[in-house]
Amino acid sequence: MWKHGWRDEIWAGLAGPWDLIVIGGGITGAGILREASRAGLRTLLLEAHDFASGTSSRSSKMVHGGLRYLRNGQVNLTLESVHERERLLREGRGLVTSLGQLMVSFEDDPMPLWVFGLGLTLYDLLALKWGHRRYSAAALRGLCPPLSPEGLVGGYRYFDAQADDARLVLRVIQEAVRGGGTALNYARVESVLSGGDRQVAGVSLRDLAPEGRGRTAEVKAPAVISAAGAWADDLRAQVGGRRRLRRLRGSHLMFSPERIPLTRAICLTHPRDGRPVFAFPWEGIIVAGTTDVDHGSGIGTDPSIQPGELDYILASLDRAFPGLDLGPQDVISTIAGIRSVVDTGKADPSKESREHVLWDENGLLTVTGGKLTTFRLMAHDALRAVRSRLPGSPRFNPHLRVLDAPPADADLLATLDPPARLRLLGRYGFDARGLAEAAREGELSSIEGGVSLWAELRWAARAEGVIHLDDLLLRRVRLGLLSPGGGAPLLPRIREIAQAELGWDDTRWDAEARDYARLWERSYYLPR
DSSP states (O other): OBOTTHHHHHHHTTTOOOSEEEEOOSHHHHHHHHHHHHTTOOEEEEOSSSTTOSGGGSSOOEEOOOGGGGGGTOHHHHHHHHHHHHHHHHHSTTTEEEEEEEEEEETTOSSOHHHHHHHHHHHHHHHTOOOOEEEEHHHHHHHOTTSOOTTEEEEEEEEEEEEOHHHHHHHHHHHHHHTTOEEESSEEEEEEEEOTTSSEEEEEEEEOSGGGTTOEEEEEOSEEEEOOGGGHHHHHHTTTOOOOEEEEEEEEEEEOTTTSOOSSEEEEEOTTTOOEEEEEEETTEEEEEOOOEEOOSOOOSSOOOOHHHHHHHHHHHHHHOGGGOOOGGGOOEEEEEEEEEEOOOOSSGGGSOOOOEEEEETTEEEEEOOOGGGHHHHHHHHHHHTGGGSTTOOOOOTTSOSSOOOOOOTTTTTTSOHHHHHHHHHHHGGGHHHHHHHOOTTTTSBSTTSSOBHHHHHHHHHHBOOOSHHIIIIIISTHHHHSGGGGGGGHHHHHHHHHHHHTOOHHHHHHHHHHHHHHHHHHSSOOO
């Protein structure tokens, strides 16, 4: 989709005219671009780093209804979430998949098992989908043999869903671009521009891509929406808004399935504070988390897990699987993401509401909060809020598909087994055809026996807007999370496939490889 020279073409046309500017290339901004483009609006999305490089590639990978939000009385959020989850499961097959979960209870848990059962009953009723069942301690260990028998009371099986969060963002953006939208990564909004009435009327931006050489532009539009997530307060400050967001960090550890042999998610309460924690299979590895701590005032592009968080997650795993003797040496990689919630001053960060909010301040509409699962609802709410500023007062149809139907070619990827074929169709949608055609001999085979294919690297380098090596290995193809050393042992083969497609000379490749190695050690591995 984004072929050689695509960024130069966009920069040459930034003078517009534009109907809407969206700031932020995470899942919320992607959803707004998608729905606005469908309505025929000339929409420009600007992302300061890479698409999905913030919270939307560092989430818990769950497309869930927010069972734990019922504890906080957020019934409406849970109701919306379970309906959106079911919709994504239907329309995003291969990208959004059902995930069986076991909620386990121990004798010293602060909440009795029957309360979990009551919550799951309400959860299923909200989804109009009965899927939970109670199990004895012995039956749970039959489903998950590594579980500790010590103090195990029993538990419940239920179902939620999971996704590759970064690929979900990219697919939504790509379908928006195919529908007429424009998206530009590494384009940092330096400031908002005001018109004669002191209302926001555009933005000034700077190109951060190496090829852009720091070029700048001013872009005007009658409506500007900030979907900048944890960075939203920084933009709001430019229009006089007081800081209202609380930045919370959630971190995760990645393990090999040989060290934690799981076929479904395990959910339990942490022995230290009673917070829900989990471990589950994802993309051929096991993800464990998450923390929920105040991040503090400083915020960079690539946050990292802190030592206390590492100990916290390992303690939860020791509670569930003491016989596995897990330690830092078993961790393949880590991720840490910053999520923003409205700051009400609660002592426990987990008690803050996860519902999204809209603030319209001097013409800058900010949409923040919320969760991955409800991005479509957030997009519609934001667009309705600025509808009066948009030409023709457009209508936004909530009944259209969240994701386009993938191609139905009978021969497409015919050499792959059905699960691998479905996975590629889900992750790439319409572009699965191009990926298959671009693959060279042997490239439709898996990388080191994992779920990713060599052909995905070629396609991402050729057509998915990769600017830096970390874009390719951390978000397009998730080898930085899935492979030991961030995929460093695979770099010679990756170079053979991707360097020419990216148009990088040897000097550029070597510099990118060094930068990637430093970034991975600093932000995607064990804390120093």
